[in-house]
Amino acid sequence: MRHRLLVVPLSVLLAAAPVQSAPDGAKIYQRCAACHLATGKGVPGAFPPLQSDVRALAGMPDGRRYLVLAVTRGLAGPITVEGKTYRGMMPAQGGLDDESIAAVLTHVTGTIAGGGKGVKAFTAAEVKAARESGATLDAAAVARLQPKLPAK
Numbered sequence: 789m790r791h792r793l794l795v796v797p798l799s800v801l802l803a804a805a806p807v808q809s810a811p812d813g814a815k816i817y818q819r820c821a822a823c824h825l826a827t828g829k830g831v832p833g834a835f836p837p838l839q840s841d842v843r844a845l846a847g848m849p850d851g852r853r854y855l856v857l858a859v860t861r862g863l864a865g866p867i868t869v870e871g872k873t874y875r876g877m878m879p880a881q882g883g884l885d886d887e888s889i890a891a892v893l894t895h896v897t898g899t900i901a902g903g904g905k906g907v908k909a910f911t912a913a914e915v916k917a918a919r920e921s922g923a924t925l926d927a928a929a930v931a932r933l934q935p936k937l938p939a940k
């Protein structure tokens with residue numbers, strides 16, 4: 789067996805290098821869809837919709853902090869979503885780093901809730917600050933942080 793010198797062009801090496809891509813919010817949303825459904829319309833009385841109220845929350849600093857903490861600390865109502873009371877329990881969503889949480893919340897508020905480009909994307913830095921600010925809260929305390937939305 790003769791060994792041949794293997795000459796690999798640089799372009800091939802670069803193409804084969806693992807790409808550090810940003811986390812995919814739509815892919816991460818699949819775990820949320822188990823309860824909130826792929827459309828985000830939720831299940832009446834059980835899982836609230838991630839639609840107009842979530843869109844409104846994304847436009848308020850307190851609302852954005854609440855959205856981050858719902859994911860990182862969980863949520864145990866009563867909360868009101870689109871005029872209906874929910875007394876459920878959303879478990880804290882583990883295994884997501886700040887970038888992944890930013891990606892999924894950007895997907896939820898922009899695409900699932902239909903905020904489109906009108907919604908400011910979440911950044912990892914914003915998620916980190918919100919997560920740290922509420923690190924000692926339990927799910928019931930996060931529910932009490934839900935900002936009141938102006939009546940429609």
Ligand code: HEC
Pocket residue numbers: 816817819820821822823824834835836837838841842855858859863864865866867868869874875876877878879881892893896931934
């Ligand atoms: C195991 C089911 C389950 C999963 C998985 C889940 N949720 Fe929830 N979610 C709930 C329940 C139940 C509530 C309502 C909690 C209550 O009644 O206090 C809720 C509430 C929420 C709210 C509050 C909405 C509002 O208008 O105040 C947001 C935001 C939310 N979930 C986002 C997410 C995101 C994002 C994910 C995925 C990262 C996710 N949820 C995964 C069950 C789930």
